[in-house]
Amino acid sequence: MIQANPIVNQTLDHPILEEKGVELAIKRLDLIHPLISGNKFFKLKYNLEEAVNKGYKSILTFGGAYSNHIQASAAATKLFGLNSIGLIRGEETLPLNPTLDFAQSQGMKIEYVNRADYRRKNETEFLDELKKKYPNCFIIPEGGTNSLAIQGTAEILEDGDKDYSDIILSIGTGGTFTGILKSLQPNQKALGISSLKGSFINKEISELLEKNQILTNGEWEINTAYHFGGYAKYNQVLIDFIWEFYESFGIVLDPIYTGKMMFGIWDLIKKDQFLKGSKVLAIHTGGPQGNFGFYERTNIKLPLLSE
Ligand SMILES: Cc1ncc(COP(=O)(O)O)c(C=O)c1O
Structure with a gap:
C-alpha cells in the first residue's frame, strides 16, 4: 500500500x-x-497488491516511449519492492528520453518491441510467448487497463x-x-x-x-x-x-x-x-x-x- x-x-x-x-x-x-500521478495511482494499486499476494517478484508492462503508465509503473513497482520490465513500442533511441530515463532509474528493465509485434500485445498467443520468455512476471496491459x-x-x-x-x-x-x-x-x-x-x-x-x-x-x-x-x-x-x-x-x-x-x-x-x-x-x-x-x-x- x-x-x-x-x-x-x-x-x-x-x-x-x-x-x-x-x-x-x-x-x-x-x-x-x-x-x-493521477489515475495511475488507482489503476496500479490493486494490480501491484495482487502481484505481491500471488508471490510474483516482477511485473511486465507495455507502453509508448513517453508513456505516463510506464513512468508510474516503474516508480510504483519499486515502492512495492517488485522488479519491473517495460516493453516499449518502437526502436531504441539513445540517450533515453526523460520518461524512460526515469523508469530506468527506478530499476525498470527497458526492452523494445517492434511496432508489428507491439500490435499483438493483447493476443493470447503473444502473451503466452512473453510468459515463456519472462517467466514469473505479473503482466499488466498497456495503459494499465484491466479489471483490477x-x-x-x-x-x-x-x-x-x-x-x-x-x-x-x-x-x-x-x-x-x-x-x-x-x-x-x-x-x-x-x-x-x-x-x-x-x-x-x-x-x-x-x-x-x-x-x-x-x-x-x-x-x-x-x-x-x-x-x-x-x-x-x-x-x-x-x-x-x-x-x-x-x-x-x-x-x-x-x-x-x-x-x-x-x-x-x-x-x-x-x-x-x-x-x-x-x-x-x-x-x-x-x-x-x-x-x-x-x-x-x-x-x-x-x-x-x-x-
Ligand atoms: C494523464 C492521463 N490521463 C488520462 C488517461 C486516460 O486513461 P484511460 O487509459 O484509463 O482512459 C491517461 C492514460 O492512461 C493518462 O496518462
Whole structure:
C-alpha cells in the first residue's frame, strides 16, 4: 500500500463560469503522489497488491516511449519492492528520453518491441510467448487497463462528490472512465473526452462495462470532438490554452490528455452546453511528466518546464 496525499477538489473562479452560472471544480489527482500521478495511482494499486499476494517478484508492462503508465509503473513497482520490465513500442533511441530515463532509474528493465509485434500485445498467443520468455512476471496491459485497474478507478469518486451533476474526464483506453461509471450516482452524468480520433471508444467502454459486470446508475456520453487530430497531435490553440489555464489557476495540464479535456470543458461551457446551476467536476488524471518528453520531441515549452 502506497501512502496517498489527501485529494482536493479545487473550485475554479473565472468570469466565464460566473456568466454561465456553472460551478467548475477540478479533482487534483495530479497531487495524489509525487511519482505516481493521477489515475495511475488507482489503476496500479490493486494490480501491484495482487502481484505481491500471488508471490510474483516482477511485473511486465507495455507502453509508448513517453508513456505516463510506464513512468508510474516503474516508480510504483519499486515502492512495492517488485522488479519491473517495460516493453516499449518502437526502436531504441539513445540517450533515453526523460520518461524512460526515469523508469530506468527506478530499476525498470527497458526492452523494445517492434511496432508489428507491439500490435499483438493483447493476443493470447503473444502473451503466452512473453510468459515463456519472462517467466514469473505479473503482466499488466498497456495503459494499465484491466479489471483490477477498474476496481481501483472506481474509488476515484468519493462520498463528498455526490452533489456534482457532471463528472468529466479524459479517455485513452477507457479504464478510468469505466471505473468512474461504476461509482456514478443516479443523478449524475459522466462525460468522457477522448484523446483519440474516432468513435470506436464507445464500443470499447461498452465491452469493459460488460466484462466487468458494471451496471452504471447515471448517464454517460463520450465526446470525440477534442482530439486535435488524434492521439498526441496538437496545435498552437491547445498549447496557448494550456498556458492560459496555468496562468489563471496555477494548474499544470499536459497536451495528450488533461489539456484536451479541459479545452473541451471550457469550450462546452462557452457554447452553453451545461445548464445554469450545473456543478461540474473535472478529474485531473495527472500526467505532467509528459511535458518534459513533449519538449524533447517538439521544442515547445509547457508549464513545469519554465519553473
Ligand atoms: C494523464 C492521463 N490521463 C488520462 C488517461 C486516460 O486513461 P484511460 O487509459 O484509463 O482512459 C491517461 C492514460 O492512461 C493518462 O496518462
